[in-house]
Amino acid sequence: MMKQTARRQMAEPGFWAGVLVILCTLSMGADVHQALKTPSMPSRVLQRHKRAWKWDKLYVNEEMPPKNPPEKIGKLENTFFNASARYILSGEGANDIFTVNDNGDIIVNAKLDREKKNVYNLSASLINITTTKQIDHDDTFIIVVMDINDNSPVFPPDVSGSISESSKAGSIVMTVKATDADDPTTQNGMIGYKLLNGTDLFAINNKGEIRTLTSSLDREKRSQYLIAIQAKDMPDVSNTGNSATTIVTININDVNDNIATFKTGEYQFNVKEDSKPGYEIGKLKVEDKDEIQNKDPSFTIQHKFDEVFGIKLSNVKDGILSLKVPLDYETQKMHKFSVNVLERTVSKSPDNQGPKLQTRAQVFINVIDVDEPPVFNQTEYKFSFYEGPFQNPIIGAVSAKDPDKNGYKIRYSIEDSNCPVAVDPVQGYLSLKKQLDREDKSSYTFQVTAQENVTNGLKSYALVNLKVLDINDNAPELTNRSYVYVCESDKPGTIIGTVGAYDKDENSGRFRFTLAKRNLNFSLYDNGDNTARIELKQGGFSTEHSVEHVLEIEITDGGTPEQKSINLLQIKVCTCQTGRRVEYCMAYTRTGMSVSALLAILLCIVTILVIVILIVLRRRYQKEILVTKSSGEIHEQLVSYDEEGGGEMDTNGYDVSILSSACHDSSFRPSTGPSLYAVVKKPSACKGDMAMMIEVKKDEADHDRDGIPYDTLHIYGCEGSESLSGSLSSLDSSSSGSNLDYNFLHEWGPRFRTLAQLYGVDGSDSDSSD
Ligand SMILES: *[C@@H]1O[C@H](CO)[C@@H](O)[C@H](O)[C@H]1NC(C)=O
Ligand SMILES: *[C@@H]1O[C@H](CO)[C@@H](O)[C@H](O)[C@H]1NC(C)=O
Ligand SMILES: *[C@@H]1O[C@H](CO)[C@@H](O)[C@H](O)[C@H]1NC(C)=O
Ligand SMILES: *[C@@H]1O[C@H](CO)[C@@H](O)[C@H](O)[C@H]1NC(C)=O
Ligand SMILES: *[C@@H]1O[C@H](CO)[C@@H](O)[C@H](O)[C@H]1NC(C)=O
Ligand SMILES: *[C@@H]1O[C@H](CO)[C@@H](O)[C@H](O)[C@H]1NC(C)=O
Numbered sequence: 001m002m003k004q005t006a007r008r009q010m011a012e013p014g015f016w017a018g019v020l021v022i023l024c025t026l027s028m029g030a031d032v033h034q035a036l037k038t039p040s041m042p043s044r045v046l047q048r049h050k051r052a053w054k055w056d057k058l059y060v061n062e063e064m065p066p067k068n069p070p071e072k073i074g075k076l077e078n079t080f081f082n083a084s085a086r087y088i089l090s091g092e093g094a095n096d097i098f099t100v101n102d103n104g105d106i107i108v109n110a111k112l113d114r115e116k117k118n119v120y121n122l123s124a125s126l127i128n129i130t131t132t133k134q135i136d137h138d139d140t141f142i143i144v145v146m147d148i149n150d151n152s153p154v155f156p157p158d159v160s161g162s163i164s165e166s167s168k169a170g171s172i173v174m175t176v177k178a179t180d181a182d183d184p185t186t187q188n189g190m191i192g193y194k195l196l197n198g199t200d201l202f203a204i205n206n207k208g209e210i211r212t213l214t215s216s217l218d219r220e221k222r223s224q225y226l227i228a229i230q231a232k233d234m235p236d237v238s239n240t241g242n243s244a245t246t247i248v249t250i251n252i253n254d255v256n257d258n259i260a261t262f263k264t265g266e267y268q269f270n271v272k273e274d275s276k277p278g279y280e281i282g283k284l285k286v287e288d289k290d291e292i293q294n295k296d297p298s299f300t301i302q303h304k305f306d307e308v309f310g311i312k313l314s315n316v317k318d319g320i321l322s323l324k325v326p327l328d329y330e331t332q333k334m335h336k337f338s339v340n341v342l343e344r345t346v347s348k349s350p351d352n353q354g355p356k357l358q359t360r361a362q363v364f365i366n367v368i369d370v371d372e373p374p375v376f377n378q379t380e381y382k383f384s385f386y387e388g389p390f391q392n393p394i395i396g397a398v399s400a401k402d403p404d405k406n407g408y409k410i411r412y413s414i415e416d417s418n419c420p421v422a423v424d425p426v427q428g429y430l431s432l433k434k435q436l437d438r439e440d441k442s443s444y445t446f447q448v449t450a451q452e453n454v455t456n457g458l459k460s461y462a463l464v465n466l467k468v469l470d471i472n473d474n475a476p477e478l479t480n481r482s483y484v485y486v487c488e489s490d491k492p493g494t495i496i497g498t499v500g501a502y503d504k505d506e507n508s509g510r511f512r513f514t515l516a517k518r519n520l521n522f523s524l525y526d527n528g529d530n531t532a533r534i535e536l537k538q539g540g541f542s543t544e545h546s547v548e549h550v551l552e553i554e555i556t557d558g559g560t561p562e563q564k565s566i567n568l569l570q571i572k573v574c575t576c577q578t579g580r581r582v583e584y585c586m587a588y589t590r591t592g593m594s595v596s597a598l599l600a601i602l603l604c605i606v607t608i609l610v611i612v613i614l615i616v617l618r619r620r621y622q623k624e625i626l627v628t629k630s631s632g633e634i635h636e637q638l639v640s641y642d643e644e645g646g647g648e649m650d651t652n653g654y655d656v657s658i659l660s661s662a663c664h665d666s667s668f669r670p671s672t673g674p675s676l677y678a679v680v681k682k683p684s685a686c687k688g689d690m691a692m693m694i695e696v697k698k699d700e701a702d703h704d705r706d707g708i709p710y711d712t713l714h715i716y717g718c719e720g721s722e723s724l725s726g727s728l729s730s731l732d733s734s735s736s737g738s739n740l741d742y743n744f745l746h747e748w749g750p751r752f753r754t755l756a757q758l759y760g761v762d763g764s765d766s767d768s769s770d
């Protein structure tokens, strides 16, 4: 039972502490049993006053090769130690690098390197040799590896810095930082810096900051310095310690401290006179020692010449001389002017100074003669001319000259043959070829060509704009003469409509409206705004009376010469509902149309009718010749007309003539269509009674088992090109117009009432029998 309790307690974390406590209490003469029964005791017992282990840190020097006999670096001491006890080491490097002997001496067996591991954490315990039981609790201690100066400073690779030229003395260029693996808290790990050369320009302090000693660094003289720097540990002790050197690159940055100057005092260029504006004449090379981003030259051209020439900067900040306006050899063969160059931004007083600097240059431009096309004295010509007849056809003149020194004569022409204007080839006069009509085309634009009078002479063109001026040559017209009507119910004084006028001419003045003929029934009032209203004087109109009402309206335009016109306005008589909503109007085919015109139309209609009748009659006559006349023909026709047939499309009709012809011509075969009845046997008796034949056919059909029961007989014969039955039209049944019945015209409605009246009651007025 006790064993079980002990084993269970061994698993608990406080067990070993408990064991120690027991050991301690044993040594103090305490009761073991009592201690075992009180496992909560250790915390109290650990606060003992007497210290069992006695040591502090142990130190060992690095890089010391193992000695023989091995070097003792310290001793473990415990108050419980005596001959029957032994120390046991554990932890980092225990029993390998560090061992302990029977006396408790700690011995180093290997060479240590502080830079790899500077502290070893170990623990020691004390056990009874005979019982192998622990006598005292474990205790930890550390072994510190002592530094020796066995490492040199190390510079990072590629150290470089930069500073602007002309910087003040004392400006920091850069900071270099070397590293030393040795203990930085000792001199072994501390670093001091020293410049090995370049000490006239730069200095370095122990932080590694490189400063300038002078303000006269000049990139244009020297843009880069390489200086050697030494870093040494043990800075406070001269002649000892480890050191390293490196070469540091110091770049001098550019500032704009040089002004641009011309490379030469004279520039010469040749320019053709036909060079276009924008043409680059050439380069004015300048010199500026600064880097390109610090070149900022600006050019000024001598006054007046800057209107002809311009300068812009090239990629490399040279001046590019260009043309602003075309040059003319004939007026000036040579241009000479000066150009100044000025550096716009200079950081301070520039490095290059002095009166000898070339900031002004002379430019000579030789203009080279080229053969030039003619030049019109205007680029565009504008002329105007009145429309209508003219006495003098000249509308103006164009003029061009050959600008060359020995100028050629100029020949003018107009290439567009549709142009209504011709040009005098020598003088340049423009003349009209024909009368113009503003109402047709109000302006013309065309090109006049001027060409040097030599073979392949140079050409140039000018635009001519001809405006056609208006004369008042058009009479005014009614705008909307279509629909003025009077209602049967209109009372006197009703305004039955408004008319307006228009005029094709330009800016026609105010139109004035008057009645050309006095009218008893209507009056016209000028509204004063280019319209006039029509007022009813007296009512009592009726659609029953076929009297036409026409207003003759005279319209004058206010122009000069004054134009006037008389316009007929048809006024319809209508039956209206309330609010003058038209229900039905007397039919006039067209307002303003005269009775004679109406009669002419009617005559046309009659003529067309007669022609149609003649054609139909002729066709019918031809047909009658084709069909062989026999005694049965009357029968057949009777049968055909008896049934109400549908003409050629009527397949229900029984065309006996086919049967009949089949009888006469035994070679007859239905040529098209798989007709059921086409294969039916021919009747044996042909010349016999028709009724009998039909009986035979019926009988056949009744007893035909293959056939579908048909109620009517079908003939699917070959129809042929023309129907034998002829036309059913009633037209051909009449040879004279006296039999024509035009009553249907009444059924066509009120619009055809007039027509019906013409034909209906007394048919004597239309004679169509020719
Ligand atoms: C060692 O010390 C213990 C008690 O501290 C004692 O009992 C023992 O006899 C000692 N042994 C030797 C050999 O001195
Ligand atoms: C040494 O090791 C012990 C136990 O592993 C730990 O408690 C202690 O803090 C360590 N000491 C150092 C200085 O690392
Ligand atoms: C070691 O154990 C033996 C036997 O129990 C004992 O006699 C001796 O005193 C112990 N030594 C120490 C130092 O406690
Ligand atoms: C400093 O010494 C290095 C190496 O010898 C050399 O490259 C460099 O040009 C020297 N610099 C100066 C400013 O003399
Ligand atoms: C151009 O020449 C025509 C014809 O000689 C002349 O009428 C016109 O005034 C001239 N125009 C100019 C701007 O000189
Ligand atoms: C063109 O030149 C020829 C001869 O050089 C001359 O006969 C002719 O009249 C000239 N034509 C015009 C339009 O000047």
Ligand SMILES: *[C@@H]1O[C@H](CO)[C@@H](O)[C@H](O)[C@H]1NC(C)=O
Binding pocket: 479, 480, 483, 484, 497, 498, 499, 500, 501, 531
């Ligand atoms: C006719 O034209 C005039 C003016 O353009 C307009 O006021 C009037 O209403 C028009 N009449 C009809 C019937 O369209």
Ligand SMILES: *[C@@H]1O[C@H](CO)[C@@H](O)[C@H](O)[C@H]1NC(C)=O
Binding pocket: 519, 520, 521, 540, 541, 542, 545, 547, 549
């Ligand atoms: C006026 O109207 C009446 C009846 O509609 C007609 O008989 C007469 O001829 C008309 N007068 C004129 C001048 O049109």
